[in-house]
Amino acid sequence: MPQERVKTRTSLDRSDWIHAALDVLADKGLDGLRVEVLAKAFGVTKGSFYWHFKDRQDLLSAVLTLWKEGRIKDIIKQTTAAPGRTLPQIYHVIEVYSAARSRKGMNIELAIRDWARRDPEAAAVVEEVDRWRLECASRLFIECGLPEKEAKSRSLLLYAYVFGQSLMVFDQYDADVPSLQSWIADVITLPTPPAFPAGNAVPATQS
Amino acid sequence: MPQERVKTRTSLDRSDWIHAALDVLADKGLDGLRVEVLAKAFGVTKGSFYWHFKDRQDLLSAVLTLWKEGRIKDIIKQTTAAPGRTLPQIYHVIEVYSAARSRKGMNIELAIRDWARRDPEAAAVVEEVDRWRLECASRLFIECGLPEKEAKSRSLLLYAYVFGQSLMVFDQYDADVPSLQSWIADVITLPTPPAFPAGNAVPATQS
DNA sequence: GGATTCGCATACGGTACCGTATGGAAAAAA
DNA sequence: TTTTTTCCATACGGTACCGTATGCGAATCC
Numbered sequence: 369m370p371q372e373r374v375k376t377r378t379s380l381d382r383s384d385w386i387h388a389a390l391d392v393l394a395d396k397g398l399d400g401l402r403v404e405v406l407a408k409a410f411g412v413t414k415g416s417f418y419w420h421f422k423d424r425q426d427l428l429s430a431v432l433t434l435w436k437e438g439r440i441k442d443i444i445k446q447t448t449a450a451p452g453r454t455l456p457q458i459y460h461v462i463e464v465y466s467a468a469r470s471r472k473g474m475n476i477e478l479a480i481r482d483w484a485r486r487d488p489e490a491a492a493v494v495e496e497v498d499r500w501r502l503e504c505a506s507r508l509f510i511e512c513g514l515p516e517k518e519a520k521s522r523s524l525l526l527y528a529y530v531f532g533q534s535l536m537v538f539d540q541y542d543a544d545v546p547s548l549q550s551w552i553a554d555v556i557t558l559p560t561p562p563a564f565p566a567g568n569a570v571p572a573t574q575s
Numbered sequence: 576m577p578q579e580r581v582k583t584r585t586s587l588d589r590s591d592w593i594h595a596a597l598d599v600l601a602d603k604g605l606d607g608l609r610v611e612v613l614a615k616a617f618g619v620t621k622g623s624f625y626w627h628f629k630d631r632q633d634l635l636s637a638v639l640t641l642w643k644e645g646r647i648k649d650i651i652k653q654t655t656a657a658p659g660r661t662l663p664q665i666y667h668v669i670e671v672y673s674a675a676r677s678r679k680g681m682n683i684e685l686a687i688r689d690w691a692r693r694d695p696e697a698a699a700v701v702e703e704v705d706r707w708r709l710e711c712a713s714r715l716f717i718e719c720g721l722p723e724k725e726a727k728s729r730s731l732l733l734y735a736y737v738f739g740q741s742l743m744v745f746d747q748y749d750a751d752v753p754s755l756q757s758w759i760a761d762v763i764t765l766p767t768p769p770a771f772p773a774g775n776a777v778p779a780t781q782s
Numbered sequence: 783g784g785a786t787t788c789g790c791a792t793a794c795g796g797t798a799c800c801g802t803a804t805g806g807a808a809a810a811a812a
Numbered sequence: 813t814t815t816t817t818t819c820c821a822t823a824c825g826g827t828a829c830c831g832t833a834t835g836c837g838a839a840t841c842c
Contacts (some may be wrong), residue, residue, distance in 0.1 A: 379819060397689065399606035404799060414801085416820050423801070475692070481742045482604065482689045485682070495744035502748055521755045524745060525762065529732060532739025535688045537702035538731060541709055548728045555732065555762065586789060611829060621830085623790050630831070 380410060382420050386430050393431065394475040398483045403427070429489065435480060436493045440500050447504040454511045458526075458557045461505060465530040466549075474534050481531070501527055514559070526556050587617060589627050593637050600638065601682035605690045610634070636696065642687060643700045647707050654711040661718045665733075665764045668712060672737040673756075681741050688738070708734055721766070733763050 388409060392401050403424050407414045421427045446461055463469060484490040502523045509519035529552065542548055595616060599608050610631050614621045628634045653668055670676060691697040709730045716726035736759065749755055 395693075397606075397693070399604075402799065403801095412819095413821055415822075418801070419819060478689065478692065478742075482685065484744070485685065486604070491744060495747075498743050498745055499748065502745060517749075517755070518758070520749050521758045521762075524740075524743075524748070524755055525736060525759045528737075528739030528743060529735045530739065531742045532735030532737065533731070535685075535738045535742070536705050536731075536735060537691070537698060538705055538709060540702075541706065541731070542724075542727050548724070548731055551725070551728045552732045555728075560767070609829065610831090619789090620791055622792075625831070626789060 380412065380416060380420070382430065384410075385417065385420055385427060386434055389427055389431050390435070390476060391472075393479045394472045397479050398428075401428070432480070432490055432493045435476065436497055439497045443497075443501045443504045447508055454508045455557065458505070458508050458512075459553060461508075462526060462530060462553050462556065465527075466533070477531065478534060498527070522556060529556060587619065587623060587627070589637065591617075592624065592627055592634060593641055596634055596638050597642070597683060598679075600686045601679045604686045605635075608635070639687070639697055639700045642683065643704055646704045650704075650708045650711045654715055661715045662764065665712070665715050665719075666760055668715075669733060669737060669760050669763065672734075673740070684738065685741060705734070729763060736763060 385406065388406055389401055392406060392409070403414050403417045403421075407417055410416070417427075421430075446464060447457060450457060465474070480490060481494055484494040502520070505523035505526055506516070506519040509522050510516060514522070533549075538545065592613065595613055596608055599613060599616075610621050610624050614624050617623070624634075628637075653671060654664060657664060672681070687697060688701055691701040709727070712730035712733055713723070713726040716729050717723060721729070740756075745752065
């Protein structure tokens with residue numbers, strides 16, 4: 369008999385709880401991530417939760433692991449897709465990680481990084497994700513012909529800028545913020561800084 | 576932990592509570608900032624707290640106001656000190672805001688910016704502080720002869736980089752992280768990017 | 783020196799969680 | 813069918829807070 373592979377909504381499994389936890393983490397932060405709140409959101413009681421998880425920390429560790437593996441897979445995917453077009457890929461990485469592109473993803477990032485300031489397990493996860501991202505981005509810069517030290521520096525600048533930007537409030541700073549951001553992306557990416565006005569178009573001279 | 580401040584230990588006033596709250600904020604974040612915990616740190620009960628403050632929100636608002644005014648005064652001070660030596664001042668700003676320089680100050684920064692993600696009052700404070708800093712930094716770049724758009728862009732890059740760096744874990748990324756940071760400071764500050772190896776020395780060709 | 787205000791202690795009720803113990807219905811296994 | 817396993821509900825004790833009410837000694841004012 370062919371078993372119904374359709375996701376039966378009659379019961380919850382570990383994965384459901386973990387994904388819901390990531391949602392709550394995104395807009396309430398770690399301290400807003402409460403098992404009774406999660407249960408209420410599912411319309412069940414915490415009796416269900418404690419059948420799937422030993423305790424709250426069990427859920428938190430699972431959240432960290434899922435996030436870590438997802439981010440590592442993603443950065444590998446983002447940096448190995450189109451060989452021969454490395455420079456556009458760098459711009460793409462910058463854009464992908466912008467808060468406007470994925471508000472929820474960035475909120476999770478910020479929540480976990482704040483978490484990591486006080487929890488060693490979260491700090492270890494963040495460190496591993498940072499290492500992967502920095503090394504993947506460095507490889508792109510090296511493929512563009514930059515020396516290793518400069519590649520590492522530009523990678524660090526890239527990620528620090530992207531995350532730092534998501535911490536700031538600068539909507540009213542300039543009438544044309546996107547053009548500022550585009551110019552910055554060029555500074556981070558290109559060996560020689562551009563002059564204003566500069567578009568976000570990728571130079572065609574890359575191969 | 577209780578009372579670092581030297582005072583006539585006869586009684587506590589509003590200022591004592593607010594400053595202690597900033598300490599806790601740096602360590603435990605907003606959710607760790609609890610009235611009864613603060614009181615215990617002072618060796619008093621919360622009866623004292625509720626004599627000086629209407630409620631917890633009253634304290635939180637006072638914390639935001641104190642932080643805002645302190646940051647605004649500080650950025651003005653940091654960017655108006657030495658006329659004619661603007662370029663070294665930019666490097667100084669970068670260094671001052673590095674996490675290594677003032678761990679506690681950066682922890683407060685991060686706690687308040689995380690706070691601002693969910694609280695409009697905190698968000699307004701962060702926006703005002705960001706506006707001051709960006710405009711003060713822009714002025715330095717403009718004094719160096721850069722056009723306004725580029726000055727604004729470099730200022731945004733500067734602060735985003737500094738804050739973003741404090742979110743990341745990259746101790747093991749390279750054997751000589753300080754040289755990477757120094758190179759990055761040059762990229763942010765100088766019109767033409769430096770080559771490796773580059774020191775953090777400020778070029779004497781300024782002003 | 784009595785009255786008043788100050789600065790805090792004590793005590794209380796209430797909320798929101800955590801984790802455990804236990805029961806029970808429904809599905810799966812036997 | 814009977815048994816077992818799965819998945820969740822209910823109930824409970826405990827902790828850590830919040831904010832209020834009230835008491836109370838010591839300083840301050842009249």
